[in-house]
Amino acid sequence: MKQSGSKVFNAIHYIVLVILVVxxxxxxxxxxxxxxxxQDAEIYTYTQKLSLHTFLxxxxxxxxxxxLFAENHFWMPLLNSAIVSVATVVFGFLVNGLAGFAxxxxxxxxxxxxxxxxxxxxxxxxxxxxxxxxxxxxxxxILNSRAALILPMIGHGMIVFLYRQFFHDIPDALLESARIDxxxxxxxxxxxxxxxxxxxxxxxxxxxxxxxxxxxxxPMVAASDSNLKVIQVAxxxxxxxxxxxxxxxxxxxxxxxxxxxxxLLPLQxxxxxxxxxxxxxx
Amino acid sequence: MKQITGAKSPGIQWYKLKxxxxxxxxxxxxxxxxxxxxxxxxxxxxxxxxxxxxxxxQISFVFIQNYLNLFGEATFSKSVxxxxxxxxxxxxxxxxxxxxxxxxxxxxxxFVQFCRTLIYIPVAINMVIACTVWNMFFSESxxxxxxxxxxLGLSSQPWLTxxxxxxxxxxxxxxxxGISYWMMFLLAGLQNxxxxxxxxxxxxxxxxxxxxxxxxxxxxxxxxxxxxxxDTLINMFMFAPVYLxxxxxxxxxxxxLMYEAYRxxxxxxxxxxxxxxxxxxxxxxxxxxxxQFFLMREKDPASGNRGKKVRTI
Numbered sequence: 001m002k003q004s005g006s007k008v009f010n011a012i013h014y015i016v017l018v019i020l021v022v023x024x025x026x027x028x029x030x031x032x033x034x035x036x037x038x039q040d041a042e043i044y045t046y047t048q049k050l051s052l053h054t055f056l057x058x059x060x061x062x063x064x065x066x067x068l069f070a071e072n073h074f075w076m077p078l079l080n081s082a083i084v085s086v087a088t089v090v091f092g093f094l095v096n097g098l099a100g101f102a103x104x105x106x107x108x109x110x111x112x113x114x115x116x117x118x119x120x121x122x123x124x125x126x127x128x129x130x131x132x133x134x135x136x137x138x139x140x141x142i143l144n145s146r147a148a149l150i151l152p153m154i155g156h157g158m159i160v161f162l163y164r165q166f167f168h169d170i171p172d173a174l175l176e177s178a179r180i181d182x183x184x185x186x187x188x189x190x191x192x193x194x195x196x197x198x199x200x201x202x203x204x205x206x207x208x209x210x211x212x213x214x215x216x217x218x219p220m221v222a223a224s225d226s227n228l229k230v231i232q233v234a235x236x237x238x239x240x241x242x243x244x245x246x247x248x249x250x251x252x253x254x255x256x257x258x259x260x261x262x263x264l265l266p267l268q269x270x271x272x273x274x275x276x277x278x279x280x281x282x
Numbered sequence: 283m284k285q286i287t288g289a290k291s292p293g294i295q296w297y298k299l300k301x302x303x304x305x306x307x308x309x310x311x312x313x314x315x316x317x318x319x320x321x322x323x324x325x326x327x328x329x330x331x332x333x334x335x336x337x338x339x340q341i342s343f344v345f346i347q348n349y350l351n352l353f354g355e356a357t358f359s360k361s362v363x364x365x366x367x368x369x370x371x372x373x374x375x376x377x378x379x380x381x382x383x384x385x386x387x388x389x390x391x392x393f394v395q396f397c398r399t400l401i402y403i404p405v406a407i408n409m410v411i412a413c414t415v416w417n418m419f420f421s422e423s424x425x426x427x428x429x430x431x432x433x434l435g436l437s438s439q440p441w442l443t444x445x446x447x448x449x450x451x452x453x454x455x456x457x458x459x460g461i462s463y464w465m466m467f468l469l470a471g472l473q474n475x476x477x478x479x480x481x482x483x484x485x486x487x488x489x490x491x492x493x494x495x496x497x498x499x500x501x502x503x504x505x506x507x508x509x510x511x512x513d514t515l516i517n518m519f520m521f522a523p524v525y526l527x528x529x530x531x532x533x534x535x536x537x538x539l540m541y542e543a544y545r546x547x548x549x550x551x552x553x554x555x556x557x558x559x560x561x562x563x564x565x566x567x568x569x570x571x572x573x574q575f576f577l578m579r580e581k582d583p584a585s586g587n588r589g590k591k592v593r594t595i
Contacts, residue, residue: 099313103309124568132330
């Protein structure tokens, strides 16, 4: 593919690419331009009849963004999403990382059975078990709390698997010499393994972040209190209301697109590495 | 030596005990969390699907009666059909387009790399936000979709309100969001193919098509298998677009199993019906993951016997 060198081929290649990029970015662009128009009526006018102003707003205002934060308390879902994501990523690293370490570097009774159970646990998509989980968390009395959003997302068989694979390749001799020098298990993990494992930690953390960010049924049913809602649930409710304030909705979606894109795009290399080394054989 | 190992020194025993206990201490948090929140719900749903909540809160064992009730419903087979149709059509479109896109983007020029970054943006977008953004586009009276059609001289369409079109609109939105995600993995697979393979092919006189079908695609096999299986699992349990845009309608044309299970539980509080649906979906997921496990083992004996069951988050 890399060397099909004719000029016609190259030209077609570029044209197709540009069309694709336009197609992918169009709805995002559309949301952004409509979030800076003065009022909803403008959106309707220009979507019903094509003109330059369909794609370039006639007016420019940031007032919907101010409205979003001042009147609709959008900082609450933003803050909730941030707390929930950070907590999931941090605890997810500790819990799954230590488990991966145990599977990679220790021999113990029942190791294979346990590992099989961990693999089995992520064969069933999380969305599907949301319904029984709702009853279970209800029984534990943790519904409508941040714990309900965070705890079920922390333990993840696939992430354990990813850590195990990476830690497996760290030579045993290194651990032995540290142990002879008198380092305990905690010191070995945090001062020897962790500094060596930065790429896998970034991959796994991104996977946990995206998992939390992609979830919908669970955060919707598990935390219905208005002061616990995460971004995606808050936005889904904007749409559900009978009066749809499109300029406001577009302002909210613009924010909800930009923030994760800024986190993911610079780090996408690690994300791909993580998912492909957990999901594919090398 | 003999004295030391033979002696029942409490220090050594304590050390040995500590060594034996360490892995369990390390594993304890994950065993508790995965056990309670990932594995227990699977069995909870499975077992509860054989019970019924009677009046006054008493629970009675009804064996497969819940299943028979569900299978007897006229709309159940329609839900299965909608779920499978959505799943297989969307997966097919997504995978084919993702392969084509990956081939297009597998170049090293600055411009292509810039385009690649832009095309990755939908990966960071939550399904809810994707639906919100496309929602107005497909509005019948004020949506741009109809405005474009009219500008081209075609008649406008009811999109989400038409039983014929609604499912296709959902497929379109899922493709828009999903293609770049799957393309990411296929592109990583393409970049793993060594240039020397192409060089060797060139010596043997390959043209564009023989190169594509005899070298590139066969070498992409493992990435493809992973993408197809993970994508099937995600599309099988599609929920957000139905919930946000169509509510299963019009006339049940987008009523997927996942949406039925959700509505049974949270709109009608009919949990036993919901657990039956959840159990059926769990079985579907396990079968699909099992197929991948089997295929990876069969087709690739060279790289070890460790088959992995995998899906993405």
